[in-house]
Amino acid sequence: MGESTKAKISIKEGTIELEGSESFVRGYLDEFKELLKTPPRPETPQQQYQKSKAPAPKKAQAKKSATPKAGAGKKSAPKVSMERFDIHGGGDIPSLEVYMEEKKPGTGNGNIIAVIGHYITEKLGEDSFSEGQIEYAYKMLKIKRPNHLRQIMINEKNKRDLFEANAADSTKWHLTRAGEIFVSDTLPES
Template identity: 60%
Template structure:
């Protein structure tokens, strides 16, 4: 007959029970200790109930019981806040305003189209080396457009799908138009018939 070890942990009713050989229980107990310490769960002695006992009855080696932990927080991630970076959106006697340029190009409501037109304005009209997330954020605010929640991820997705802009090789905070992005804005917008 082999001995069996049983562990019961109660983190405010998030209960975890393990039963099996001492080696098996010890292995998973060590893993849970690591997970608990990495999650910075603080508990008092009354919150944690560990019951370890050896029995002489035969138990299957890998008999493990685990109850689901209670979910306390939503799994939605909040987008990081992008600070707006000002640039000249108003234009002057020799430079068209961003609003007038958007009206001329009619990019529609798709975020990729809006971003590439704003990027074109910043790089080609204003003559900047590239554009940043903060400048895109500022343009959305100045144009009274609904800003997407995860702007950086949308830009990465658009870069991968349509190759209109890309991250600068040297400065990861800077974005550049690709040749196809330049052609899209200069030659293909506005779309014929709209």
């Protein structure tokens, strides 16, 4: 068995390890010395362009498609799906449109959401209302819907305490006592 020569190079833990005959190791060491002597050349604009147009490896493409597109450190808001409910009323229950005209909530999203929630829970007798039902009401009433509905609801909950999320299901909401009093006794504002 011949002699074995080892060489270990660590340019800030880039690490290259060679093992073999002395001539084998020396050949590669000489090659690496030359590479280290010449500074790397900056890429030409043509090389940069070609690099940017090169297709990503298949594994990276599969991984990209599995994650939602969002900025670094940002999460995209969950999509709110519309949930239909009876907005037409009947008998002694007014339609949602008539109820909104009666309560005159104004243009503030917190007031509008509180009135819609009050209609669903008090007039229709539901235990709670959902973001999807609020989405549906905005669409059917032809009111400009806020872009980040869930965040608007959370902000309004924290600011005015008119409604709060259900502890068991965070997509369900109910009016607080303050919200019930606000809609039934304060609206329409004089």
